[in-house]
Structure formats: structure tokens, C-alpha cells
Amino acid sequence: MSKEIELKQVDHRHSREKEQLVNRLKRIEGQVRGIQNMIETDRYCVDILIQVAAINAAMKKVSLQLMENHTKHCVADAIKRGDGEEAISELMDVVERLTKT
């Protein structure tokens, strides 16, 4: 019998914000495919590495946008409910995780 894992969900993401994030990620997806092509066509390593840095920068923008929205909604709501400690510790774990990579 399969155990249903309950996936935590949110309801604060407006459709416009979702669209913006998904479009950004679609562009990143295209950049990743672009690098595959550069490798397959023996492009100079430094040119490829510059594209890798561009993807990293784009991924950081996505993470900062997600983090800001998370803080403005989930964390702020938890603080208003009086149990902000856990939400803030969770946020700091994410900041640490993202600064390690």
C-alpha cells in the first residue's frame, strides 16, 4: 500500500508572479541546452564557462525572488501567528544552503 506523502503547498503566489518565475526558468532551461550544444560543437572552454556564470546569476535571481515572496508571506504569517522562530530558522537554513553552492 503506497504511503501518500503530503506535499506542503502555498496559496500566496499570484498567477502573474508564477508566470514571471516560470518564464525565467524556461530561459534558463534554454541556456542549459545551449551549453550542451557548445560542448558538442567543441566550443572554447572559457566561452562555455561564461555561459555557466550567466546561468548561475539567473538562478540566483530566481532564488532571491522566491525567498523574498516566502518571507513576505509564509514567514510573515508565522510571525503574526506567534510562531515565527521555526519559520525564521528554516529561512536561515535555506540562506546557508544557497550561499554554499
Added chain:
Amino acid sequence: MSKEIELKQVDHRHSREKEQLVNRLKRIEGQVRGIQNMIETDRYCVDILIQVAAINAAMKKVSLQLMENHTKHCVADAIKRGDGEEAISELMDVVERLTKT
């Protein structure tokens, strides 16, 4: 009259190495699509951010592999030819660019 931009190319990448890099990038491509889906299905922000950190870590492995191969071939060859200064400065620019993101 369109000006042909001469794309710098290398010949040191073995097919096995190319295959390994491209497979890694294909997995990353899949992970980026996975995040799009998490956003569209309103998944909890922290769960998404953990996936973003996983992509950053995978991208770093790709960049370190590219950088090591570049140093072992292009930079080493330039040093043996006696004009390593420029190749080393170029390498350091890439290291700085990758540590900024």
C-alpha cells in the same frame, strides 16, 4: 554583408568526457523543468529553494570539471609555449566571475 564571427574551438575534449558533461547538463535541464512544475502546482517555497540549491551544486560540478580540463589542456599548452600569462589571467577572470554568482 554579414561579418562571420570566428568561434574559438578546442580539440581536447574526448567523446567520453563530452558525453558525461552533456548527460549532467541534461539532468540539470530536467531539474529546471521540475522547478517550473513545482511553481505551477503551488509547492511550498522552501521545497523549491532546496531544489534550486541542488541545481546550483550540479552547475558548480560542471564548471569545476570544465575548468580543470581547460587548465590541463589550453592553459598548460599556453604555458609550455611560453605565453602562459594571458591564459592564466583569463582563467582567474573566470574564477572571479564564477565566485560572484
Added chain:
Amino acid sequence: MSKEIELKQVDHRHSREKEQLVNRLKRIEGQVRGIQNMIETDRYCVDILIQVAAINAAMKKVSLQLMENHTKHCVADAIKRGDGEEAISELMDVVERLTKT
């Protein structure tokens, strides 16, 4: 006539927390002096770079501790007062600044 710049201050740092942070920073200060000595005594570059990485890691712990306390006090208080937007944007600017270096 000198214009007094009003320095923003906080009152949420307990003496034990201050002591812990200052002790950490004193150790980092000692590590920085240690690197000066390694350079003056011509120590191998990689050994020095490993010490630099240790200082970066220690500085990150200080920044995460400061950030967590800031979020639990200044940002949480602003949210409870109803003007969390600005405090959260300021926090995200700091996260971005710290992930750039």
C-alpha cells in the same frame, strides 16, 4: 559645523550573544594576522589559501548569526507593527550582498 550622523542602534542583543560574536571575531582577527605571518615567512600559497577559506567560513557563521538575530527581532517587530515590507526588502538586499562576495 559638523552634521551629527544619527547611527541606528538596537537593544535586542543580549550580553552573552555579544560576547559570543565578539569572541568569534577576535579569533578571526587572529587568523588574519596568522596569514600575514604566513606571507611574510614565504609559506606555500595553497596552505595560505586554505586558511583564507577557513576565515571565509568563520565570517559566514558570523553573518548567519547576525542575520538570524536581525530577522527574529528587527524584522519580526516590523512585521508585527504592520510595516514588514521595507524590513524584508532590506533583509533580501543583505542576503544578495552577502552571496555576491
Added chain:
Amino acid sequence: MSKEIELKQVDHRHSREKEQLVNRLKRIEGQVRGIQNMIETDRYCVDILIQVAAINAAMKKVSLQLMENHTKHCVADAIKRGDGEEAISELMDVVERLTKT
């Protein structure tokens, strides 16, 4: 009987370069002391975090300068001697270590 640990040393650092690196590190040492003072005088967390980011940026300049010199001397010499593989792998380990913090 104490076992003498043989400390690896280099001879490629010119006095001017040493002086420049040590001066940079002395300024960083002063900045670290400055943050201790900001904490002891209850300065606003974000103002302190901005100083932390400035120290991180200064430390990165030191590490890039050390890395460039190391590559131009120790690594280049190893490559010219024909045993560059180990020196390059060691360099990449340092790059990975520095990008993790």
C-alpha cells in the same frame, strides 16, 4: 621527541607583492576590529552585515591575488617540469574550497 613538520615554502613572492598583500590584510584586520566595536556599541544589524560583506569582498581579492601568483609560479613551473596534473588538481581543490564559503 617532537617531530619537525616540514613547512612547504616558496621563493617567488617579491617583497613589493608581500607588502601589498600584508597591507591589505592589515586593513581587513582593522575592519574585523571595527565590527567588534559595532557589536559592542549596539549598532544596527544591517549596518554591521554590510561591513561583513565588505570584509568578504576584500578577502576575495586577497585569495584571487594569491591564486593568480600561485598559478603563474608554482603551477606553471610544475607544468614546465612535466608534472602539472597534481598541481592543477590541487589548484582546483582550492577553487572549490573557496567557492564553498
